[in-house]
Amino acid sequence: MIPATTPPSLPAPDGLPAASLVGVGASLDETAALRPVVRAAIACVLGERADHPDVEDCTHEALARALEGRSRLRDGEPLRPWVLGIARHVALDVLRRRRRTRRAEAQPAHDAEAQGELLEAVEDPAPGPEERASQSERARRIELALQKLAEPQRRALLAFHVEGLNYQQISRRLDIPLGTVATWIARGRRCLAEALGE
Numbered sequence: 001m002i003p004a005t006t007p008p009s010l011p012a013p014d015g016l017p018a019a020s021l022v023g024v025g026a027s028l029d030e031t032a033a034l035r036p037v038v039r040a041a042i043a044c045v046l047g048e049r050a051d052h053p054d055v056e057d058c059t060h061e062a063l064a065r066a067l068e069g070r071s072r073l074r075d076g077e078p079l080r081p082w083v084l085g086i087a088r089h090v091a092l093d094v095l096r097r098r099r100r101t102r103r104a105e106a107q108p109a110h111d112a113e114a115q116g117e118l119l120e121a122v123e124d125p126a127p128g129p130e131e132r133a134s135q136s137e138r139a140r141r142i143e144l145a146l147q148k149l150a151e152p153q154r155r156a157l158l159a160f161h162v163e164g165l166n167y168q169q170i171s172r173r174l175d176i177p178l179g180t181v182a183t184w185i186a187r188g189r190r191c192l193a194e195a196l197g198e
Contacts, residue, residue, distance in 0.1 A: 157188035
């Protein structure tokens with residue numbers, strides 16, 4: 001009778017813990033033999049050279065997942081397509097992560113551009129130089145026209161248009177009849193319209 005011996009511990013490929021390899025036997029050798037094919041497939045998906053660090057990381061991850069999930073492989077199912085499928089998914093995860101990182105890095109610049117475009121599209125509510133000059137000239141002409149009015153008439157007109165008082169309030173303030181207030185305001189408006197050419 002042959003004495004029972006403990007099987008020799010298998011070396012872990014690329015840092016895989018030896019404990020995770022217990023009971024995998026021949027599948028470890030089969031999976032390790034697929035390393036060059038897995039590396040080439042991942043390099044193709046990532047669009048990188050085979051010696052790129054991301055390719056090596058993905059290769060290691062794909063082989064580790066294959067070894068850990070070996071029990072999910074159905075009897076008689078070929079190992080190579082199954083492992084290559086895992087490798088493809090690992091590589092696609094890396095591509096997605098890269099895209100998210102690029103988007104996150106580009107987002108602040110894009111936001112700044114969008115804000116700049118938005119600010120340029122919004123009209124400035126302040127009057128432009130021509131409009132300010134026109135308003136200034138109009139104000140000067142109004143001031144000259146107001147100076148030509150008699151003092152009580154000017155006070156009535158300013159109380160109505162500037163202070164927003166109604167005819168009754170102006171009548172009480174200036175102690176004049178309501179009809180006089182209406183007449184003074186109407187005449188004052190006509191004088192202003194003539195001075196402004198309106």
